[in-house]
Amino acid sequence: MTATDAIVIGGGIHGCCTALHLALRGLRTIVLEKNTVGRHASGVNAGGVRQLMRHQAEVPLSIAAMDAWERLDDLLGPDLARNCEFIGSVGQIGIAESEAEMEWCHARVTQMRSLGHEFEEVIDARELRRLVPAAADICRGGIISRRDGHANPFRTTQSFRLRAEQLGVRFMERTRVTGLEQGDRCWTVVTESGVFRADILINCGGAWAWQVAEMVGEHLPRTHFASTLMVTSRMPHFIDPVVIGIDRVLSFKQTEAGTVVIGGGVLGDPDLNSETADTVADRMVVSAQTVCEFFPILRRATIVRSWAGLEALMPDVIPVIGPSQVARNLWHAFGFSGHGFQLGPIVGSVIADLVATGESAIPIAAFNPGRFSSNDMLGSTCIPDRKVSQEAGHE
Amino acid sequence: MTDAPRTHCELAIVGGGPAGLAAAALAAELGVETILFDEQPTPGGQIYRNIEANSRKHDALSNILGADYAKGLALVERFRRSGAAYEPLSAVWQVSAAGKLGVSQKGRAYLTRAGRVILATGAMERPVPIPGWTLPGVMGAGAAQTLMKASGLVPEEPTVIAGSGPLAYLVALQVMKAGAPLSAVIDTSQKGLFETGFAALPVLSGFGRDLLKGLSWMAALRKARIPVFSGCNLAVEGISRVEAVSFETRGKRQRLSASLLLLHEGVVPNNQITASLRCRHVWDTAQMAWRPWTDEWGATSTELVAVAGDGAGISGARAAAHRGRLAALDAACRIGRISRAERDERALPERRHLQREARFRAFLDSTYRPTEAVRRLADEAIACRCEEVTAGELRAFVAEGFTDINQLKSFSRCGMGQCQGRMCGGTVARVLAQSLETDIETVGYYRLRLPVKPLPVAQLAELGNAERDLRPSPMGVDGDPSQRV
Numbered sequence: 001m002t003a004t005d006a007i008v009i010g011g012g013i014h015g016c017c018t019a020l021h022l023a024l025r026g027l028r029t030i031v032l033e034k035n036t037v038g039r040h041a042s043g044v045n046a047g048g049v050r051q052l053m054r055h056q057a058e059v060p061l062s063i064a065a066m067d068a069w070e071r072l073d074d075l076l077g078p079d080l081a082r083n084c085e086f087i088g089s090v091g092q093i094g095i096a097e098s099e100a101e102m103e104w105c106h107a108r109v110t111q112m113r114s115l116g117h118e119f120e121e122v123i124d125a126r127e128l129r130r131l132v133p134a135a136a137d138i139c140r141g142g143i144i145s146r147r148d149g150h151a152n153p154f155r156t157t158q159s160f161r162l163r164a165e166q167l168g169v170r171f172m173e174r175t176r177v178t179g180l181e182q183g184d185r186c187w188t189v190v191t192e193s194g195v196f197r198a199d200i201l202i203n204c205g206g207a208w209a210w211q212v213a214e215m216v217g218e219h220l221p222r223t224h225f226a227s228t229l230m231v232t233s234r235m236p237h238f239i240d241p242v243v244i245g246i247d248r249v250l251s252f253k254q255t256e257a258g259t260v261v262i263g264g265g266v267l268g269d270p271d272l273n274s275e276t277a278d279t280v281a282d283r284m285v286v287s288a289q290t291v292c293e294f295f296p297i298l299r300r301a302t303i304v305r306s307w308a309g310l311e312a313l314m315p316d317v318i319p320v321i322g323p324s325q326v327a328r329n330l331w332h333a334f335g336f337s338g339h340g341f342q343l344g345p346i347v348g349s350v351i352a353d354l355v356a357t358g359e360s361a362i363p364i365a366a367f368n369p370g371r372f373s374s375n376d377m378l379g380s381t382c383i384p385d386r387k388v389s390q391e392a393g394h395e
Numbered sequence: 396m397t398d399a400p401r402t403h404c405e406l407a408i409v410g411g412g413p414a415g416l417a418a419a420a421l422a423a424e425l426g427v428e429t430i431l432f433d434e435q436p437t438p439g440g441q442i443y444r445n446i447e448a449n450s451r452k453h454d455a456l457s458n459i460l461g462a463d464y465a466k467g468l469a470l471v472e473r474f475r476r477s478g479a480a481y482e483p484l485s486a487v488w489q490v491s492a493a494g495k496l497g498v499s500q501k502g503r504a505y506l507t508r509a510g511r512v513i514l515a516t517g518a519m520e521r522p523v524p525i526p527g528w529t530l531p532g533v534m535g536a537g538a539a540q541t542l543m544k545a546s547g548l549v550p551e552e553p554t555v556i557a558g559s560g561p562l563a564y565l566v567a568l569q570v571m572k573a574g575a576p577l578s579a580v581i582d583t584s585q586k587g588l589f590e591t592g593f594a595a596l597p598v599l600s601g602f603g604r605d606l607l608k609g610l611s612w613m614a615a616l617r618k619a620r621i622p623v624f625s626g627c628n629l630a631v632e633g634i635s636r637v638e639a640v641s642f643e644t645r646g647k648r649q650r651l652s653a654s655l656l657l658l659h660e661g662v663v664p665n666n667q668i669t670a671s672l673r674c675r676h677v678w679d680t681a682q683m684a685w686r687p688w689t690d691e692w693g694a695t696s697t698e699l700v701a702v703a704g705d706g707a708g709i710s711g712a713r714a715a716a717h718r719g720r721l722a723a724l725d726a727a728c729r730i731g732r733i734s735r736a737e738r739d740e741r742a743l744p745e746r747r748h749l750q751r752e753a754r755f756r757a758f759l760d761s762t763y764r765p766t767e768a769v770r771r772l773a774d775e776a777i778a779c780r781c782e783e784v785t786a787g788e789l790r791a792f793v794a795e796g797f798t799d800i801n802q803l804k805s806f807s808r809c810g811m812g813q814c815q816g817r818m819c820g821g822t823v824a825r826v827l828a829q830s831l832e833t834d835i836e837t838v839g840y841y842r843l844r845l846p847v848k849p850l851p852v853a854q855l856a857e858l859g860n861a862e863r864d865l866r867p868s869p870m871g872v873d874g875d876p877s878q879r880v
Contacts, residue, residue: 036799036802038802039799043805044805155806262852276842278844279845281489281506281846281855282858285858291852291856292853299852299853300851302851303850303851305815305844307844
């Protein structure tokens with residue numbers, strides 16, 4: 001039996017970051033992780049650090065996150081910050097190949113400016129080719145967020161974990177939560193390796209977070225998915241920005257090692273119970289076609305691996321961040337629907353604010369867990385459609 | 396290529412060595428619609444590579460390769476007559492649990508569906524991660540033999556062969572006969588053939604010929620005045636390529652110059668496909684290697700998939716053919732061509748042969764354990780050669796508290812390179828298990844997914860054109876939505 005202030009369920013990037021921020025506020029915190037830290041979506045996503053083409057509701061959070069990415073030194077210290085392999089300001093570009101897509105880019109930028117957001121701009125074919133000489137002639141221009149970049153997702157998650165540990169957080173790996181009980185004074189968390197007690201409980205369970213919620217009788221969408229990534233053997237350096245499609249299944253970046261990570265939201269076959277996902281060759285064809293069309297240099301590349309991380313998917317493709325509707329002292333932060341990595345450094349501080357003051361300086365009303373109460377998707381199955389998975393797969 | 400690839404078959408066999416050839420021939424004879432996929436241009440596998448062409452020549456090369464090699468011809472001829480379809484030069488880059496095969500052939504990739512799959516992917520040489528093993532001029536003895544079989548290439552520079560097991564001696568004899576300047580053999584097995592051979596005589600009755608063969612190889616080397624050392628703790632010396640090999644013999648360090656160093660510490664099952672299928676695997680302590688769990692017919696824990704031959708655990712070429720036939724009988728029975736009774740009846744002679752082979756295999760396994768340097772890597776030894784990760788670096792991650800093999804992969808990039816973890820999977824697991832003082836089964840293996848062979852992006856992009864019927868629904872998800880969580 002262990003007494004402590006806060007227990008975080010789930011050792012993904014949001015669980016690690018939340019634990020870190022709780023510790024900064026002086027709370028004695030434990031993270032319970034059923035596998036190992038960063039085992040699923042947090043460790044195996046494509047590592048995009050992207051403000052570009054974000055859902056409106058996520059923009060304030062995303063801007064605050066970008067500030068945090070640029071000041072990782074402050075949060076993590078120089079060594080752990082370097083370990084994240086964050087490369088900012090190379091830009092992320094949504095490539096337009098049709099007049100309709102160019103028009104969409106203009107409309108999007110106009111709308112964002114009207115809301116006071118300046119970080120996106122339209123670029124023409126010439127600027128696109130200056131930034132990305134390898135782009136094929138069919139690429140007409142696009143939309144760019146110049147501050148964006150990428151990082152190493154596995155190392156980033158581990159850096160947050162290590163920083164949290166430096167601040168006294170205890171990580172219990174291979175410790176699966178099997179039951180939750182709220183008594184008068186505190187939560188009792190039953191796991192395979194013992195019972196833990198704490199006043200405060202944070203659910204960062206990713207694809208399994210709905211199961212945690214159900215332990216207290218709270219019903220949240222159960223949908224999960226696995227976004228496919230494939231990686232090539234090393235190629236000579238040919239591109240700095242991260243590129244994504246607008247209406248096409250496309251997303252890729254070249255890593256420091258020279259390998260090219262190709263994503264874009266092609267669905268793998270997730271298996272929640274065996275806690276893994278298979279990739280499916282026939283579905284990956286469309287990704288391969290698009291990268292070859294937009295970047296003929298990739299025709300020569302060789303795919304050496306593919307994988308798919310398990311992640312929760314909300315019906316409206318934005319996360320759940322906020323207090324439980326049914327239990328006191330329980331907060332949720334999950335359901336990032338395939339694009340939560342960039343939000344990694346900020347969500348934990350929002351949760352810590354909520355825990356300490358009941359409020360967040362950054363608007364999070366749109367992420368309210370109660371928004372599904374009257375939704376017919378609640379608790380049922382929901383199959384991600386093409387558009388959703390494409391949005392979901394951008395990171 | 397003019398013929399459109401077949402979109403389905405009853406039985407797909409992957410690999411054209413003795414297990415695959417025997418399985419395909421028997422299955423086709425029993426009326427099963429069978430396709431054999433193989434990476435090589437001609438049937439035979441590693442052991443009988445290029446057997447048809449080489450046996451027609453009756454030249455010096457066939458003399459060098461010997462009578463055992465020539466035996467493969469009968470297997471190939473029976474396969475050729477059987478009516479099984481044959482797809483050479485075909486790399487199988489995926490086998491799914493549903494029997495879907497991804498094939499890459501002549502610059503083009505396609506998918507095909509099989510009712511049942513027999514994997515006969517054989518063995519690969521065990522990596523020998525001694526310090527300096529990745530220097531140019533160091534290669535596997537088996538790889539050198541492959542070059543001789545495939546293209547008649549013979550070493551021209553001063554050559555040293557170091558290793559354990561019959562193949563090390565066989566290759567020594569073959570390169571010597573072929574006129575290569577063989578300067579020495581370093582036997583890294585800690586027991587000699589004599590001591591264990593005679594101690595094991597009761598078990599080995601009936602294998603006199605095999606033992607004599609081994610002894611005759613040694614005698615031939617002695618006659619040619621090729622020095623044979625008993626050595627351990629090998630290290631390769633050299634800056635940009637191998638210059639010498641050093642080793643301990645009778646308590647002293649010795650050094651031999653070499654321009655070509657051929658290493659051999661036995662072979663291990665090539666289990667990439669069964670690992671990617673997440674078939675249940677067991678760690679074979681005697682053979683120091685992973686093998687997929689199988690029943691007595693070679694069936695794995697994955698419903699549609701069986702494994703035959705060395706891919707299911709090393710038992711040699713003769714046993715491989717029998718194991719191939721057992722898997723074929725089981726496939727024919729499952730598909731409904733023969734009854735269970737007929738399957739069992741026909742299996743009896745194959746099983747008798749296998750029991751006999753098993754005794755000899757146990758002797759080989761106990762005699763030729765991999766050398767200590769392979770069992771416990773030096774810190775400076777490279778474990779993953781694609782990404783140049785040393786055992787010492789891996790141990791440092793473990794010391795920091797990272798205890799999962801896939802965490803090591805994510806941190807160090809071990810297993811992420813061109814060989815897709817094929818070469819280092821066992822080595823990294825061993826280093827990790829030793830550091831944690833646990834067994835290898837607890838440590839496990841890399842998570843592998845398609846492609847199990849590197850696949851050009853352009854080939855994947857064009858895959859869609861061949862196989863409309865296998866494309867996913869526009870929703871991008873197969874199956875009944877109500878069955879999903």
